[in-house]
Amino acid sequence: MPSITRRTLLGTLAVGATVGVAGCSSSCPDSDAPEPSVVVDAGDAGGAFETLPTGSWPSPRFDAGNTGHGPIRPPTESPTVRWRTTLPAPRVDGAAADASSPTVADGRVYVATAEGTFALSLRDGTERWRHEATPATTGPTIGNDDELAPPVVAGDRVYLATADGVVALHADDGTVAWRATDAAATGVPTVHGDGLVVPTADGLVGLGAGDGHRRWTTAVDATLPAVADGTVVAGGEETVGLDAATGERKWSASARGEFYPVVADGTVFLGTYSQLVGLALDDGTERWAVDRGGGRTFSAPVVTPETVYTVERPTEASDATFALDRSGDGAPEPRWCSYVGEGAVTAAAAGHAFALQTGSTGPETPQLVAFTERFGEATWGCATAARPLPPAILDGGVVSVTHRGTVAAVGGA
Amino acid sequence: MWTPSNRAIGGLTVLGGLCAVFATLPTRWLGPRPTDSYVFDPPQFSALWFERTVAPAVAVAAALLTLAGLLALFRRDRERMARWQRWFAAIGVVGIAIGTLATMLVVSVGPQGVADPTGALNVLLGAALALLAVILVVPGLVAWGAGYLHRERRRLGTALAVGPVASVLVVVANVGAGVSFDGVGGLPIVAPFALAVVAVGHDLWNQAGDG
Numbered sequence: 001m002p003s004i005t006r007r008t009l010l011g012t013l014a015v016g017a018t019v020g021v022a023g024c025s026s027s028c029p030d031s032d033a034p035e036p037s038v039v040v041d042a043g044d045a046g047g048a049f050e051t052l053p054t055g056s057w058p059s060p061r062f063d064a065g066n067t068g069h070g071p072i073r074p075p076t077e078s079p080t081v082r083w084r085t086t087l088p089a090p091r092v093d094g095a096a097a098d099a100s101s102p103t104v105a106d107g108r109v110y111v112a113t114a115e116g117t118f119a120l121s122l123r124d125g126t127e128r129w130r131h132e133a134t135p136a137t138t139g140p141t142i143g144n145d146d147e148l149a150p151p152v153v154a155g156d157r158v159y160l161a162t163a164d165g166v167v168a169l170h171a172d173d174g175t176v177a178w179r180a181t182d183a184a185a186t187g188v189p190t191v192h193g194d195g196l197v198v199p200t201a202d203g204l205v206g207l208g209a210g211d212g213h214r215r216w217t218t219a220v221d222a223t224l225p226a227v228a229d230g231t232v233v234a235g236g237e238e239t240v241g242l243d244a245a246t247g248e249r250k251w252s253a254s255a256r257g258e259f260y261p262v263v264a265d266g267t268v269f270l271g272t273y274s275q276l277v278g279l280a281l282d283d284g285t286e287r288w289a290v291d292r293g294g295g296r297t298f299s300a301p302v303v304t305p306e307t308v309y310t311v312e313r314p315t316e317a318s319d320a321t322f323a324l325d326r327s328g329d330g331a332p333e334p335r336w337c338s339y340v341g342e343g344a345v346t347a348a349a350a351g352h353a354f355a356l357q358t359g360s361t362g363p364e365t366p367q368l369v370a371f372t373e374r375f376g377e378a379t380w381g382c383a384t385a386a387r388p389l390p391p392a393i394l395d396g397g398v399v400s401v402t403h404r405g406t407v408a409a410v411g412g413a
Numbered sequence: 414m415w416t417p418s419n420r421a422i423g424g425l426t427v428l429g430g431l432c433a434v435f436a437t438l439p440t441r442w443l444g445p446r447p448t449d450s451y452v453f454d455p456p457q458f459s460a461l462w463f464e465r466t467v468a469p470a471v472a473v474a475a476a477l478l479t480l481a482g483l484l485a486l487f488r489r490d491r492e493r494m495a496r497w498q499r500w501f502a503a504i505g506v507v508g509i510a511i512g513t514l515a516t517m518l519v520v521s522v523g524p525q526g527v528a529d530p531t532g533a534l535n536v537l538l539g540a541a542l543a544l545l546a547v548i549l550v551v552p553g554l555v556a557w558g559a560g561y562l563h564r565e566r567r568r569l570g571t572a573l574a575v576g577p578v579a580s581v582l583v584v585v586a587n588v589g590a591g592v593s594f595d596g597v598g599g600l601p602i603v604a605p606f607a608l609a610v611v612a613v614g615h616d617l618w619n620q621a622g623d624g
Binding site for chain 1: 447449450452454
C-alpha cells in the first residue's frame, strides 16, 4: 500500500496554502487608501446653488445599458457642499441602507425611503413633492446586502419599483400616471424607447412606458437589467439576451454575473465570481475574459469609451478599484489600481471615476473619491457621517445620499 | 586567465558608489509621480518609469560593482594583512556578496510581485539575507578598516570603518529616535556607504599595490 511520506505531505500542504493564499489576496500592489488633494466635509453646507447644475442622471447607472458613464462635466476642482438635508428614513429589514441611491433630472433630485419617494429641489434641497409607497427591496448592486430600488426618470415620468408593483408618476407634481400592480417589483426598472423592463415576482416583465400595460413576461431573474440595441440582458444563474419588444430569448450564456450586466458598444460586460467577462451582445458568445487569479470576484463595471472600471474583491483581503484599458476587441488591460478597503466604482465622467470606499467615517476620511482616468490620482473626496450610496453626477454638481438618508449636493467653487 | 587591472576595477567601483546614490534618489526629484494608485505601465522616462525600470537595474549594478571592488581590494592587500584583518575582510566580502544576492532577489520580484505569495516569499527571503548581510558587513568592514588605520592608510581605513557604521546609525536614528528623512528617501542611509565605496575605488585606481 502506498504511504504518504512527510515530504509529500508538507509539499502538498505548502502548495495548497500557496494556492489558497493566492486566491484570497489582492492582485493590486497598492495597499494604502487614496489621499485626495481636497476633502469636502458633507457636514459643512454652504447654501443653495447660484448656478444650477445641468444635465441629468436619470437612472442609478445613468443609462439603459448601465454603463455608469455620461457626457457630463462634474466639478473636479475646489468642490464645496451646497446643501444638505436628511429625509425621514425608517429602518428597512433586510436592506443595507435606509434610502435609495439618487437620480436627478430637470432640476429635481429623486430618492426613495420606506416613507416614500421624495422629489427635492436640486437648487436648495427643499421638498417639491413626495409619493407614499413602499419601495421594492432589490438584490445587491454594489455590496452584499439588499437595497432599496431608486426612482428612474424618463421624459416627464418617474417610475417607481414598489412592493405593490410599478408606479409611474408625473415628474412635475408627483401625481400618479398609472399603476401596474399585477406583481411586486423585485428589481430596478430600465426604460428603453417606449418600453419599461421590470424585474417582478412573476419574472422579468416588459411594460408599455405610456400606460403600463404588460407586453410580455419571461421567467428570468434580474436586479438591474440592461437594454441596448433592442436586446434586454439580464440573468441570475445564467445570463440571457431577450428581444426587448417581445421578451423572446435570443441567446443564453453560462457566465453568471455577480451583480448586474453592463452593455456598451455591442459588448456585455459581466463581473463574475472569478473574472470580468465580455460577451457579444448579438449572440452571447464570450469575446474575452480578464482573470487575475481565482477567488477574486469582480463588481459590475463602469464602462467609458476608453476605460473599464471595476472593483476586485478578494475573499480575504481588501478591495481594489481597477481601471482597465479598452484596447480594440481584446481583453481590457490593467492601467491602474487603487486600494479602496471595501468599495465600489459606480460612475465615471469627464476623465474621472467615482468610487465608494468604506472604513472609518468622519471629516478626515472620504468615502466618495474621484480618481483621474489616466493615473488614478485622487483629486477630491467627500467625507460623510455615514456610508454613501452611488452618487448622481451632473454638469457642475454631484448628489450623494448616505445609508441613513442624508442627501448632500456638491458643486464647484 | 585575464584579470582586469586594479585601476580598471577602481574606476568601476567608483561608478558603483555613484550608482548606489543614483538608485536611491527620491523619485519625486525626477518629476511628479502618482501616489494614490498603482500604475501598471508608466510612460517612458517618467519618474515612475525610472523607479520601476532604471533604479532596480542600477541598484543591482551598484551591488555587483561594490562586490567587485572589495574583492579586488582583498586580493591586492591580503598578503600584507594581519591574520585577524584577513578574516574580518573575508567576512565583510561575504556579507557584501550576500547583500548583492538580497538586492537581486528583491529587485527580481518588482512592485507587482508582492501581491503574489511567491513574490512575497522572495521579498521576505531578500529581507532576511539583507539583515544577515548587515550583520556580517558592519563588523567585517569596520575591522578591515581598522587594520588600514593601524598601517597609516587613513583615507581607506576611515572609509571602511566609518561608512557602514554611519549608515547603520542613520537607520537607528530613523527607527529608534524617530528622526524624519521625509523627502530624501533612502539617500541618508546609502550615502555614507556609497562614499566608502567611492573611497575604495579611488584607492584601487591610485595604487596598483599596497604602498
